[in-house]
Amino acid sequence: DQQVKQNSPSLSVQEGRISILNCDYTNSMFDYFLWYKKYPAEGPTFLISISSIKDKNEDGRFTVFLNKSAKHLSLHIVPSQPGDSAVYFCAASEGTGNQFYFGTGTSLTVIP
Amino acid sequence: KAGVTQTPRYLIKTRGQQVTLSCSPISGHRSVSWYQQTPGQGLQFLFEYFSETQRNKGNFPGRFSGRQFSNSRSEMNVSTLELGDSALYLCASSLAAGNNYGYTFGSGTRLTVV
Numbered sequence: 252d253q254q255v256k257q258n259s260p261s262l263s264v265q266e267g268r269i270s271i272l273n274c275d276y277t278n279s280m281f282d283y284f285l286w287y288k289k290y291p292a293e294g295p296t297f298l299i300s301i302s303s304i305k306d307k308n309e310d311g312r313f314t315v316f317l318n319k320s321a322k323h324l325s326l327h328i329v330p331s332q333p334g335d336s337a338v339y340f341c342a343a344s345e346g347t348g349n350q351f352y353f354g355t356g357t358s359l360t361v362i363p
Numbered sequence: 364k365a366g367v368t369q370t371p372r373y374l375i376k377t378r379g380q381q382v383t384l385s386c387s388p389i390s391g392h393r394s395v396s397w398y399q400q401t402p403g404q405g406l407q408f409l410f411e412y413f414s415e416t417q418r419n420k421g422n423f424p425g426r427f428s429g430r431q432f433s434n435s436r437s438e439m440n441v442s443t444l445e446l447g448d449s450a451l452y453l454c455a456s457s458l459a460a461g462n463n464y465g466y467t468f469g470s471g472t473r474l475t476v477v
Contacts (some may be wrong), residue, residue: 257405285465293407294367294453294468340406350396350419351466355405 254278257354265362269330272357273342275290278356281343285351286315286326289338298327298339331361365390366402367456367469375475381442384472388456394418395437396466399427400451409452412437413459444476 256275264270272286282303287295301308301315301324308315314327328335338358342351368387376382388395395420397409407419411433429439433457441448451473455466 253405255405287468292470294455294470296468297465300465342406350408350421352408352413353398353406355403 253355254281255354256354257339257341257343257355257357260355261358261360261361263360264331266333267330270326270331270335270359270361272326272328272339272341272359273327274324275322276324278343278345278352279322280345281352282318282346283344284315284324285342286313287340287342287353288335289340289356295340315349327360328345331359332359333361333363336359336361365452367467369452369454369469369472371472372470373473373475376444376475377477378444378446380444382444382474383438383440384452384454384474385467386437386439386454386456388437388454389415389467392467393435393455393458394433394456394459395431395439396455396457397439398453398455399423400453400471401449406453409439441474446476449474449476 268318285300286298288298289295299310299313299315338356340356342353344351367463370385394413396411398406400406411419415431426442431437451471453471
């Protein structure tokens with residue numbers, strides 16, 4: 252049973268516009284969330300994280316929003332750049348010291 | 364500083380064979396986790412090792428096993444390969460057990476079972 256879901260397998264956005272990637276989870280005990288970016292033939296690389304005590308975390312062009320009541324998080328990329336084209340995975344874990352559960356990924360294409 | 368190294372990068376095996384994949388973590392990292400990536404399933408957790416001990420195990424059959432050596436290098440083994448085992452196998456290392464310190468992933472081993 253997939254505890255972390257990314258319902259959009261792909262997303263296309265024009266360069267300079269906002270990209271919004273969504274992620275839903277089912278386990279209300281999850282309290283730590285991350286986003287990873289993956290280019291072809293490379294392993295995922297850490298992008299940004301958020302803990303359940305916050306509802307927003309920003310790092311440059313990347314912002315993650317957490318809505319605990321809806322069990323939903325989203326990643327905003329503004330402005331989107333062609334180099335952002337990659338597969339984005341969200342991941343969640345329960346407490347510290349436990350495994351991550353990953354979503355199925357969203358393939359983002361930023362069109363120049 | 365060298366990243367997480369996985370060998371081999373590509374592997375083709377036939378059904379029924381067994382395979383061993385290797386992962387060398389970042390120097391100083393003591394925790395190694397393994398994930399299977401398949402289209403439509405995302406990254407599925409296989410197991411995590413810390414100080415040569417398996418800490419967590421995902422929901423995979425007993426054909427999937429692993430171990431960690433005293434130098435933190437890890438291997439995973441899949442016996443009696445099935446076509447459905449074709450996937451990208453990713454290894455991730457971190458300083459300590461669990462998620463406190465974040466993961467660094469290797470580039471993966473692409474296993475094809477024919």
